[in-house]
Amino acid sequence: MQDIYYVKDLEQLKILSDPLRVQILWELDHGAQTGKMLSVKLQLPASKMRYHLTALEKAGLVEIERTEVLNGIVQKFYQPIAKEISLENVSPLINKHENPFSGNTRTENAIEGLRRTQEMLKRDQDTLNSDALTQQFITASLTKEDVSTVNEKLTELASFIKARDHKTDAAQTYHVNITGFPSETE
Numbered sequence: 001m002q003d004i005y006y007v008k009d010l011e012q013l014k015i016l017s018d019p020l021r022v023q024i025l026w027e028l029d030h031g032a033q034t035g036k037m038l039s040v041k042l043q044l045p046a047s048k049m050r051y052h053l054t055a056l057e058k059a060g061l062v063e064i065e066r067t068e069v070l071n072g073i074v075q076k077f078y079q080p081i082a083k084e085i086s087l088e089n090v091s092p093l094i095n096k097h098e099n100p101f102s103g104n105t106r107t108e109n110a111i112e113g114l115r116r117t118q119e120m121l122k123r124d125q126d127t128l129n130s131d132a133l134t135q136q137f138i139t140a141s142l143t144k145e146d147v148s149t150v151n152e153k154l155t156e157l158a159s160f161i162k163a164r165d166h167k168t169d170a171a172q173t174y175h176v177n178i179t180g181f182p183s184e185t186e
Contacts, residue, residue, distance in 0.1 A: 005061075005082035006089040013087065015059040020044075021052055025061070025080055026112050032065040032077035053078055061085065084162075110179050117177040132172075139183070147180075154178055 007013055015021060020042075027038055039049040056062040057078070065079040121128070142150065161176060 001065075001079060002082035004084045004086055005080075006086050008060075008089065012059045012061060015055055015061060016085070018052070021056055023112060024049075024052055024056065025085070026116065028062065028078060028080050032079040034075045034077055036075070038078075110181070113177050114179060117175060120175050150180065154180075 007016065023042065024038060027033065027041055033041075035049045035053050036046060038044075038053070039046045042049070053062065057064075061081055062078045063081055065077045067077070068075045157178075
């Protein structure tokens, strides 16, 4: 699996504009899974899952990690093509007013990230060392310039974290989720 994969064209972008396919990629982030495993997790018919996995595979966004034979049936274990899928190379091709990752898809992706964070915290709450947990909750009034600066700093922080992704016995895996959005309630 590659560290980062750059979406090449609008056809791949079109495949990713379906929120269900993004959700499938989120689930595969936990590790390689079969279509059957995914259909059970996402409560979808196997035929619908097969359709979406085939589309993701044809677009080069998932690959078969391995196959196993169980009771005479070949099971394909899918994984994303990379740890991170970037839109950086196709963003000049997207009309600013027709970004397929604005609106519902982007919001659903943020909600899925928050759901996974909540799920992981609940799962690990009994074994979590509270000294290892870092959390901030901030509500603030920001200008467009402030938001731009925050985005730059978060991008810098993400790059810092990715550069220090050590695969050693001394390193512990951390889940980091930062979400910001304008709110009318406060």
